[in-house]
Amino acid sequence: MRQPLIGRRVTGASHLDWPNMLPNATSEELARLLPGRRVVDVQRRGKLLLLRFADGSALALHRKMSGNLLLQPAGTLPRPHTHLVLHFEGGLELHFVDPRKFGRVYFFPTASELAAFLEARLGPEPLDDLTEEELARLLRGRQRRVKPLLLDQRVLAGVGNLYADEALWLAGVHPARAASSLSSAEARRLALALRQVLREGIERRGTSFSSYVDAAGNRGDNQAHLRVYGRAGQACLRCGATIVRILIAQRGSWICPRCQPLEPSSASGARP
């Protein structure tokens, strides 16, 4: 979205039909405050898309489970479940389409308010800052199970359910292991695995097993390359054991019970 949006001025905001989408503003405020603001940067932080405006104000958009952001020519008829259309000069629109209505749009009048918001709820970026030492530091002393810890955005930003499962499988770590129980070798493998699965997901332009599309409406390819997520009943790609689905912190979690033992087994086990 950077190329099409940077430098463009907002001319309007419409189709704001879902107040719960706006935790810190009203529809009327957005429609009144946004026109005239010029986009100077488009960034990602964790799972948030940030639109920064010339005066330091910003929008932060979270797609949650079902949201899609589509760049369309002006005048495109919004599809069902569209809850925000941002109009830009030059005949461009950004449509926020979200059937489940879990998505959120935050408005921040100043850069420092945005910074405080991000600081309060997001940990380090795995692709920028996650050395093995940093992950070891994040795990140290935590009695929490490792998967819920990885999914906690305040601990580490941007890792979701499927990437957590993929990384834990690659690293040969059971999702219910206590975070502090990981050996330094396991922590090292996990740090590398997290970076790998996120990098692959981006290279493949996302995981579209359901409705995800990018801003141009194109599906990603990553769903065809998942190693463990959603593969219950199928053979583990590494050892041939049957992949199972378990519940960890109420989230579906797919594991290979042989490559990812819960108890440190005396048998040699998998050397992923």
Place this chain on the structure above:
DNA sequence: CCACGATCCTGCTAGC
């Protein structure tokens, strides 16, 4: 500090 359940929503699909 941590686990768990409920909550916010709609759509899809597997199973009957």
Place this chain on the structure above:
DNA sequence: TGCTAGCAGGATCGTG
């Protein structure tokens, strides 16, 4: 064919 239970890429809140 039609119904229903269960599940879904997320995150927050209250309770214990």
